[in-house]
Amino acid sequence: MAKKHTFTHLLEYAALKASLALFGVMGLDRASTAGGSLARFVGPKLGVSRRARANIRRAMPELSPEEVERIVVDMWDNLGRTIGEYAHLERFGRPEERHRIDVVGAAALRAMAEAECGGVIVSGHFANWELLPVVMQLEGLEGGEVYRHANNPFVNEWMVSLRQRATGGATQIPKGGAGARVIVKLMREDKFVAMLTDQKMNDGVEARLFGLRAMTAGAPAGLAVRYNVPVVPVGIERLEGAHFRITVYDPITARPNAEPFEETLRIAQEVNDFLEARIRERPHEWLWLHNRWS
Template sequence: MAKTKKRKHIPGGWQDWMTDRVLRGAIWCALRLPLRARLWLMGRLIRHVVAPLAGYRDRAMDNLAHVWPEMGMLDRRRLADLVADNAGRTMIDNYDVKGLMRRMAKAAIRGDGLTAVEQAHSEGRPVLFVTGHFGNFEAPRAALVARGYQIGGLYRPMSNPFFNAHYAANMHALSDPVFEQGRRGTMGLIRHIREGGMGVLLFDVYDSAGVPIDFMGQPAPTLTSAADIALKTGALLVPFFGIRKEDGISFDVVFEEPVAHGDPVEMMCEVTSRLEARIHAHPEQWFWIHRRWKPKRQRKRAAAKMGP
């Protein structure tokens, strides 16, 4: 039997519009519920409605098969559903900016890099935090902002243009300056860091201009932007993670030991290794719904470079 060809997703098409309408309505309703009910509702909505509708479940299962081919279909489905649940909880966490900051003001923060961060803050020295789409990646930023820090950032626009409009506005609400990824945004972040500021970058997204670095055992093009900015500005490069606890509500906030300055690719290999360790410990908390590897595209690009 011939294999059914998957319908190509068109950014800005009806699927994106419908997904955004569902999410906007759910966010509005959920923010009027108590915290525990709100998180439960959004976790279930993304898990059972949005993820299947938007193709996130299939994408997560494909990525899991790419990295762990020995994992059975049922285990991949179960893990993909847990990933969607965490994504839903993270979304509504971050749409309640004031509430998240109140929660994180009381949260314990720890890690080998915390002392270095506190000292840099007191001395007005630059710090660039780096993390991945893991747990709630805004929780550590909120914890610092709630303690009087100003943490800028660089974000990659969402592929869904309808959703991106309010997603970007919400990022600005937590702490400015926030810049859209691109040459102009990168220069803005560099100026902020160079002047003694603090900022955060999420590095675990596919970019064809990146350097192939093994991620979870498979090559993944990775930009060296975080290392490059740290080297240009003299900033500490500090990995941090907001790890969701078993209650599904609270977080462990960990600031890891700063990555030593050196070769940019080696620095990003170290950053990647730090994230991998967190994923192995909590695989359900990384956003497997991202197109991190794009193996077919990588093969095509490699073949094109080799020529006829």
């Protein structure tokens, strides 16, 4: 690593740690509120918000400019809250904080945990998406979560450590070849893997999202076909402040004797249909900053 890059990465890491230290002394609820207030003031003015506006207009052209702008502002509020909550992520897994997460369909997760059947838990960048593996741990699902390696190695190491502490040691699975081998091992052990599948995947499969061509992660569908495990869609909603509702939807399963590639495409499309439905319900809680379609 070049010295210039190392120094820049250290500065970024120091700034992150300082910000989260400030959020940490505030307490969870105040940190969530402060993060949201700051982000909704600053975020819409940033250049990256142009992508969010363009994405919203492309996905939902029926919305007025005022509605688009309201979604952008509220999206930043949710993102700022999520950042503030990072300083307290471990708290969500504590018994005394269970009132913060209402799990609709928890019995289905517990039944899968007891059956030790293995599976893939899928969602998107909704509300505070970091709670997905936390809920898996709370409901007894053993396994891991897939994550994208941060460009800053110091930030990446810190994030991996934070997620491990918050989930009681869930396996952290980087995207890529090494991570794929870990996923295969977990599937063979009848364990569970959490994935956020709403980002563009250039080497994925072609599906539709909001009627638009969208290169989509094929891994959940491929695992369902290969290992005969369910793909379980999970929605994440912010109720008020740092309180959430996690909803477990009916699993998507591979059909016996179906042609594997066609079945992979079908399941990938069903996952995208699920994501689109959740986005339409609460568009302000999805991260529109992704370069999803181009």
